[in-house]
Structures are given as C-alpha cells and as structure tokens.
Amino acid sequence: MVYEAVQALGWLCVERTPKPAVDSFVEGLDFWGNKIRVKYKTVHQRLPSCWRHMEPKGGDVTNYTPGAASPAKAASPAAGGMANVFAGIKSIDQSSGKTAGLKKVTKDMQTWRKDYKPEGATPTPAAPAAAKKPATPVKITKPAVCEERNGNWQIEYQTGPEPLTVSGINMKQQVYIFGCEGATILLEGKAKNIVFDSCKKTKLIFDNAVSSIEIVNCKGVQVQCKGVVPSVAIDKTDGCLVYISWEGREVQFVTSKSSEMNVAFPQGAGSDDYVEKPIPEQFVHKITDDLSISSDVSSLYSH
Structure with missing residues (x-):
C-alpha cells in the first residue's frame, strides 16, 4: 500500500x-x-x-506540462538608487546662473583617459640619468724651447707652419729635438749628431752630420739631408720618409720596431727627379750549415 x-x-x-x-x-x-x-x-x-x-490530496495536474513554469511576477523597481540621481539632474534649472557654482570637469579629471592620474597616486619614477661621458682631458701646451745649453742645441715643443731656422751649428754640437708637432725645422751647419725624438708630422731639414741622425718614437715625420750623413737609425717609429742627396747615397740604415719607412734619392747626379723605395720590414731567417743564422730580405721587396 x-x-x-x-x-x-x-x-x-x-x-x-x-x-x-x-x-x-x-x-x-x-x-x-x-x-x-x-x-x-x-x-x-x-x-x-x-x-x-x-488518501492523496493536492491540486489538479490535468493541464501540467513538463518544463513549463508560471512566469514570476516582475519585481517593482526599488525606490531611490540611480533613478533618483538622474531625476535630480534633470530637475536642475540651468537658467539664471544656478549652475555657475558647479566645477568644470577637465581632461585630466576624466578617468577613462590613459593619462588620468588620481590624487595621491605614486608618481612614476624617472628614468635614471645617463652616465656622463668622461671629459676629454685638456691638453697642456708647454712653452716652445729653442736654445743652446752646455754647448748643445735644445729644441722642444715647436708647432705651427712657420719654419724655425737654427744657424751656426758646428761639428762639436749635438742637436736634440723633442716633442714637436706640425712644425718645420731647418738646421744650418754641420752637427756632431742629431736626435729626433717623439715628434709628430714634423719636417726636419739639415745640411750635414758627422756621425748619424736618430729618429725615435716618431709618427708621420719627414727628414731630409742636403749633404752627407753616414748613418740613419730608426727606432719605434711609424711613418718615416728620409730624403738623401746624391752625394750621401752611401748612407746605411739601422731600423728596429718600426713600420712604413721609405727612402727617396735622386735618379742621378744633378737630377731633380727622386726615386722612392720602401725600407724592408719583413725578413727571412735561416739556419746555415755552420749553425749560424742568415737573414735575407723578403721577396715582397724584390720588385
């Protein structure tokens, strides 16, 4: 049951x-x-x-349809809320200056803009300043020197295109030239020997030297002997052109740790046409039968 x-x-x-x-x-x-x-x-x-x-009791199920439900009664809108707000806005009388006291909304106050920033917001930290480049060291210009000291000539820190002429040099005097840049130096007379040290883009012209001229620690220099010099020594120099006279063509060159060396000399006696040849920098060394070392100029300079 x-x-x-x-x-x-x-x-x-x-x-x-x-x-x-x-x-x-x-x-x-x-x-x-x-x-x-x-x-x-x-x-x-x-x-x-x-x-x-x-005994069963209940309502009539004759007209029941599965899945159907009586629609719920729509709820009446709640009083107040945003409806009251909009109603209040519409009721404002904008005539007679009644809205004059209202604050105008500017662009920076519109929250939908990307550039909007609320009050009290933490400011975006500024990007770190780029590191300053080290200042270029100021080049100290030293005073030029051209004087006779203890029977020798001292020439230092000469610059500029105006030629410097030193005359009256004798064979007992040594000439020491140091730290010149972009200068032209003329030596008149016959010096004992000449030292050309730490100069850049400088031209040196001399008459004669008893023993030698030494070119040390120079860059892009030119040296011309108008007479005779027995020996030219080139050490730790990059870029050197040596002019030799026809009378001084028997000069010998001693080089070490240097590059871009050239020698120019006349094609013949009384000729004003010069021939320029590179001074070899590359050599071929061999062990001979007697266990000694032989050195020959590389074939690069055979032409």
Missing part, C-alpha cells in the same frame, strides 16, 4: 499527461487499503482512520 502511494509521487517525471498514471496508482492504493481494513477490522480499530490520512 505504501509502495503504491510513493509511486504516485513520480507523476512529475511522466511526459505529456501525468493524470492517468496518478489515477492508476491511487486505484492500487485503494485496493490494498480495503484488503487491510477487512482483514484487521476487528483487531485494529484505528486502521480505518489511518487509511483516511493516506
């Missing part, structure tokens, strides 16, 4: 017309209920009253 009653509750799952299904379950419930009442009528007096409570 209870089983039949519980099955009647499944009418919600019946498609289209649930009423016939409910009626069949109710009939089954009545059938089993009547059998129980007849059998236990004299034994249990309270069963008839219990049965009445088991």
Whole structure:
C-alpha cells in the first residue's frame, strides 16, 4: 500500500499527461487499503482512520506540462538608487546662473583617459640619468724651447707652419729635438749628431752630420739631408720618409720596431727627379750549415 502511494509521487517525471498514471496508482492504493481494513477490522480499530490520512490530496495536474513554469511576477523597481540621481539632474534649472557654482570637469579629471592620474597616486619614477661621458682631458701646451745649453742645441715643443731656422751649428754640437708637432725645422751647419725624438708630422731639414741622425718614437715625420750623413737609425717609429742627396747615397740604415719607412734619392747626379723605395720590414731567417743564422730580405721587396 505504501509502495503504491510513493509511486504516485513520480507523476512529475511522466511526459505529456501525468493524470492517468496518478489515477492508476491511487486505484492500487485503494485496493490494498480495503484488503487491510477487512482483514484487521476487528483487531485494529484505528486502521480505518489511518487509511483516511493516506488518501492523496493536492491540486489538479490535468493541464501540467513538463518544463513549463508560471512566469514570476516582475519585481517593482526599488525606490531611490540611480533613478533618483538622474531625476535630480534633470530637475536642475540651468537658467539664471544656478549652475555657475558647479566645477568644470577637465581632461585630466576624466578617468577613462590613459593619462588620468588620481590624487595621491605614486608618481612614476624617472628614468635614471645617463652616465656622463668622461671629459676629454685638456691638453697642456708647454712653452716652445729653442736654445743652446752646455754647448748643445735644445729644441722642444715647436708647432705651427712657420719654419724655425737654427744657424751656426758646428761639428762639436749635438742637436736634440723633442716633442714637436706640425712644425718645420731647418738646421744650418754641420752637427756632431742629431736626435729626433717623439715628434709628430714634423719636417726636419739639415745640411750635414758627422756621425748619424736618430729618429725615435716618431709618427708621420719627414727628414731630409742636403749633404752627407753616414748613418740613419730608426727606432719605434711609424711613418718615416728620409730624403738623401746624391752625394750621401752611401748612407746605411739601422731600423728596429718600426713600420712604413721609405727612402727617396735622386735618379742621378744633378737630377731633380727622386726615386722612392720602401725600407724592408719583413725578413727571412735561416739556419746555415755552420749553425749560424742568415737573414735575407723578403721577396715582397724584390720588385
């Protein structure tokens, strides 16, 4: 009996017309209920009253459609809120200067803009300043020197295109030239020897030298001997052109740790046409049969 009653509750799952299904379950419930009442009528007096409570009650399910639900009643809009705000705005009378006290909204106050920054916002840290380049050291210009010291000539820090001429040099005097740049120096006379040290783009022209001229630590210099000099020594120099006269063509060159060396000399006696030849920088060294070292100029200079 209870089983039949519980099955009647499944009418919600019946498609289209649930009423016939409910009626069949109710009939089954009545059938089993009547059998129980007849059998236990004299034994249990309270069963008839219990049965009445088991009878199904409820609304009509004849027109029920699965999945359909009665539309809920639309809720009335709540009083107040944004409706009141917009209503208040519309009611403002803009005539007679009543809105003159309202603050104008500028571009920087419009929150939808990318450049908007609220008050109290942490400012974006500025990019670190680029490191300053080290200042170019100021070149100290030393005073030019051209004087005779202890019987020798001292020429230092000469600059400029104006030629410097030193005359009256004798064969007992040494001439020391140091730290000149972009200068032209003329030596008149016959010096004992000449030292040309740490000069740049400087021209040196001299008459004669008893022993030698030494070119040391120079760059881009030119040296011309108008007479005779037995030896030219070139050391730690980059870029050197030596002019030799026809009389001084038997000069010898001693070089070390230098590059871009050239010598120019006349094509013949009394000729003003000079031939320029490179002084070799590359050599080929061999061990001979007697276990000594032989050195020959590289074939690069054979032409």
